[in-house]
Amino acid sequence: MNSSTLSFAGKASTGHSHAPSKDPGVEPFSCDVCVVGAGAAGLSAAHAAAACGTSVVVLDAFPRPGGQYYMQPPAAPLASAKAMRQVTDGAALIAEAERAGARILPGREVWGVFPGGGQPERGTSAAAPSDAGGFTLHADGDGGAVRVTARAIVVATGAHDRVVPFPGWTLPGVMPPGAGQRLAKLSGTPPGRRTLIAGSGAFLLPVASSILKAGGEIAAIFEADNRVLAAAGIVARNPSIWGELARLARPLFRAEFEVHRGAVVVAALGDDRVRAARLAPLDTSGTPDLAQTFEIDDIDALLVGYGFRPHVELTDALGCTHDFDEAAGGWICRAAPDTFATTVAGVFAAGETTGIAGSRPALLSGRIAGLAAAESLGFGDTSGERRYLVERRRRPAAFAAALATHFTPPAGLAAAITNDTVMCRCEDVTAGEVRAALADGADDAFGAKLWSRAGMGLCQGRVCGFGLARLIAAERGIDPEEVGFNTPRLPLRPVKLSTMQAALKE
Amino acid sequence: MSTTLPKTAEVVIIGGGIVGAATAQALARTGVKPLVLEKGAFGGAVSGASLACISTHMMDLDELPLLAWTRARWAELDAEIGGFEYNRCGQLRFIAREHDIAVAEGWIAAERAAGLTPELLDPTAVRAVEPALTGPILAASWSALDAVVNPFLAVRALLADAQRHGATVRAHTPVTAVCTEGHRVTGVTTTGGHVDTPLVVLAAGPWAARLAAPLGVVLPMLPRKAQCLATVRVPPVIRRVVGACESTGGVEAGYTQIQQAREGQVLFNTVLAGGTVQSPGSSPAPDGARSAGSTRVSDGEAAHDSSLTGAANSVVPPSIVPPVDLAFVRDSVETLLWLFPGLADIQVLRSWVRYEAVTPDSRFVAGPAGPDGLWIAAGDNGTGFVRSPAIGRLITDGILGRTPPFDAALYRADRFTATAAA
Numbered sequence: 001m002n003s004s005t006l007s008f009a010g011k012a013s014t015g016h017s018h019a020p021s022k023d024p025g026v027e028p029f030s031c032d033v034c035v036v037g038a039g040a041a042g043l044s045a046a047h048a049a050a051a052c053g054t055s056v057v058v059l060d061a062f063p064r065p066g067g068q069y070y071m072q073p074p075a076a077p078l079a080s081a082k083a084m085r086q087v088t089d090g091a092a093l094i095a096e097a098e099r100a101g102a103r104i105l106p107g108r109e110v111w112g113v114f115p116g117g118g119q120p121e122r123g124t125s126a127a128a129p130s131d132a133g134g135f136t137l138h139a140d141g142d143g144g145a146v147r148v149t150a151r152a153i154v155v156a157t158g159a160h161d162r163v164v165p166f167p168g169w170t171l172p173g174v175m176p177p178g179a180g181q182r183l184a185k186l187s188g189t190p191p192g193r194r195t196l197i198a199g200s201g202a203f204l205l206p207v208a209s210s211i212l213k214a215g216g217e218i219a220a221i222f223e224a225d226n227r228v229l230a231a232a233g234i235v236a237r238n239p240s241i242w243g244e245l246a247r248l249a250r251p252l253f254r255a256e257f258e259v260h261r262g263a264v265v266v267a268a269l270g271d272d273r274v275r276a277a278r279l280a281p282l283d284t285s286g287t288p289d290l291a292q293t294f295e296i297d298d299i300d301a302l303l304v305g306y307g308f309r310p311h312v313e314l315t316d317a318l319g320c321t322h323d324f325d326e327a328a329g330g331w332i333c334r335a336a337p338d339t340f341a342t343t344v345a346g347v348f349a350a351g352e353t354t355g356i357a358g359s360r361p362a363l364l365s366g367r368i369a370g371l372a373a374a375e376s377l378g379f380g381d382t383s384g385e386r387r388y389l390v391e392r393r394r395r396p397a398a399f400a401a402a403l404a405t406h407f408t409p410p411a412g413l414a415a416a417i418t419n420d421t422v423m424c425r426c427e428d429v430t431a432g433e434v435r436a437a438l439a440d441g442a443d444d445a446f447g448a449k450l451w452s453r454a455g456m457g458l459c460q461g462r463v464c465g466f467g468l469a470r471l472i473a474a475e476r477g478i479d480p481e482e483v484g485f486n487t488p489r490l491p492l493r494p495v496k497l498s499t500m501q502a503a504l505k506e
Numbered sequence: 507m508s509t510t511l512p513k514t515a516e517v518v519i520i521g522g523g524i525v526g527a528a529t530a531q532a533l534a535r536t537g538v539k540p541l542v543l544e545k546g547a548f549g550g551a552v553s554g555a556s557l558a559c560i561s562t563h564m565m566d567l568d569e570l571p572l573l574a575w576t577r578a579r580w581a582e583l584d585a586e587i588g589g590f591e592y593n594r595c596g597q598l599r600f601i602a603r604e605h606d607i608a609v610a611e612g613w614i615a616a617e618r619a620a621g622l623t624p625e626l627l628d629p630t631a632v633r634a635v636e637p638a639l640t641g642p643i644l645a646a647s648w649s650a651l652d653a654v655v656n657p658f659l660a661v662r663a664l665l666a667d668a669q670r671h672g673a674t675v676r677a678h679t680p681v682t683a684v685c686t687e688g689h690r691v692t693g694v695t696t697t698g699g700h701v702d703t704p705l706v707v708l709a710a711g712p713w714a715a716r717l718a719a720p721l722g723v724v725l726p727m728l729p730r731k732a733q734c735l736a737t738v739r740v741p742p743v744i745r746r747v748v749g750a751c752e753s754t755g756g757v758e759a760g761y762t763q764i765q766q767a768r769e770g771q772v773l774f775n776t777v778l779a780g781g782t783v784q785s786p787g788s789s790p791a792p793d794g795a796r797s798a799g800s801t802r803v804s805d806g807e808a809a810h811d812s813s814l815t816g817a818a819n820s821v822v823p824p825s826i827v828p829p830v831d832l833a834f835v836r837d838s839v840e841t842l843l844w845l846f847p848g849l850a851d852i853q854v855l856r857s858w859v860r861y862e863a864v865t866p867d868s869r870f871v872a873g874p875a876g877p878d879g880l881w882i883a884a885g886d887n888g889t890g891f892v893r894s895p896a897i898g899r900l901i902t903d904g905i906l907g908r909t910p911p912f913d914a915a916l917y918r919a920d921r922f923t924a925t926a927a928a
Binding site: 494 | 546547548549550554658659661662665666669675676677678737738739769829830832835836839840842843849850851852853854855856857858
């Protein structure tokens, strides 16, 4: 039942084929469980589900599986035992999952997910399971276009840096800590000769560690939170973390760099590249005191971030329920504690998607989700093992949650955002333009986006969304939660017209 | 900007889309100070999701006087206010089937008789106007004076001008009821409080019928689903608005519109045949299907319909806008590449859905209805942008007791019941 204006297109294409010169060739896969994300949680889920006897396909956006924690370098220029350990542990996880039968397809990002295993019919709109059950996932990237039909999905898509813009943040040499660590881990090159790390979160220490190992120098770490004793108390109550913390803190004792507290970066300075950073102490309301700034110079790299935001586009597109938890990263996917099943039948979520907690809880939640997904498809009773895993996960998860409450981003960061600060890099929108849209009557992220284009570009607000929410909330005197967010829409990642055409062909 | 709600207003305009914005601007310019109440973000429901073509071509022949006036008015607004990327790029309507050539010729003859200047182009002439259109079309009609505006900025610019002339605007302020006493409008109730007013303009698009129903005003409007795709920014490749020849007409006719935004995105819009929502139960995605129970406030798309207390039998769009149909994506990509094969390697960035308000004769309802003080300005039928300044003018002239420069009878709210009685 095509419309009159569209039906001829199909007809004519048989006779005239100027169109897509090359068929992008979409490779089809069919499996019981499709795991999206090959980090700690995804690999663990894939291994568990495959070991239960299910057929498993794993999709990952990056060229190599491993995720942020178990990142696998292209070659193997391993500089230290610590790096070696994460890489070798990761390699072992990957090998285990593959030995159990999981098929890992890296270099493919999911751009669409739909209910059912068939091709589009008129009226298939909401991505909830159809009567037939199951899902179709479309993914594309350097690995090549694939179409995966699966009876269940485990979403383990990880997280990305939580960034609040500041003047100068677009200068070369300024990047979020996650990106800086990725650079150091993958290329073995530090982000600069001398790096200043600032922001908030337990993650800053391992980033410093990775940079030192890659041969870089650390000017200092500036942690926004200044409740040293409370943080120390949490660590003291969790002996399981002592070993790792001691390793991470070793450079501190060797006086390789210092950790300062209670100040944030309010500007990056430099012409062709960042050369210095301006910092300001936080007042009791979490607002930088711009009257008392100081500068750290002789740097050529500046990493600033305030923890992580879970990637929830896929679970949102699938119709899963999400909750807002600032400490756990903002919007997180709701998952049952004993199965990591989301609110949509057949969809499981694990790792950071369900709240930022780090690699150890992610390994366990991945395993629980993998087992539960297999069980939901009739592959045995896994409840005993899951109960044990839930118990084992309890302490590290509680530790991560307690620590996270100490590293929520300071409330008043937006005060440092000058009108000429670029908020949205994709569309080159300044804070002044966003403020002008608000002055004309826009009052949320969506309204500001319509009138300023902030968040309308290539990244669809993934990079700037958090900072925009902070800015708008500050301007309007409301909670960032009320500001709203960018609803994920097809495609979840940009995809070529010709690839879409091939993927959706009957 | 103050966010408290005024206690009184000379006129309350319900709906901050392009119709509400144009009406507010027209009223404010005469010295009347309207209050615009929008349930979500301004232009965030229908207007911002549309492709904002300012066209007189292949429209309603009875409306040509209004269309000619309003097309010229847009050019004036660009000169007076500006800031909304007015671009008189012209419009092509491509023809793919032999019998549509005669259809196009019929439109062209009628429009030329009314003083407009469309013409029919052969494929070679089409390529001179639109070089990238290399698909195997048979011909195209060409309306050189048609234009496009940036839909977001047009709403913003008109609201900003209205505010400069005394209007007040409030986003995220859903009106839950229009209040009356005797047979007179006395105010509106919103989720943020009550506003006293003797005049209400209902410019709520596909949501208008539900607000009018409790007042005894039956608006025969159905929501119709329209869908869009946008690519990433690319260098200029499509110069014109490229549409399909409208050969069948009527509310169920599909239509297609392709253009490139000034920022570089290639945009594709289609209404599929049978896209009209037929009954409340048949909404494409049940309310809350996306995130049932979620506290997550989406990008203005989670409307506040549950708070609206309308007649049970009125048909409204689902409160949460669903994703696009996969069949739409497949067919529209196919059509786009059939017309513009050179776009194959361009990446699609985003898709979205909007609901148009469709009337039985494809015309707006613009005029008084029901209790004294109630004015209706809704029924875009998918081509609301071009008419909005004229609808704003009709309402303003009506409220001020002046005679509008075109035939107001075409838009009377009681025309459907009058026809039935005749």
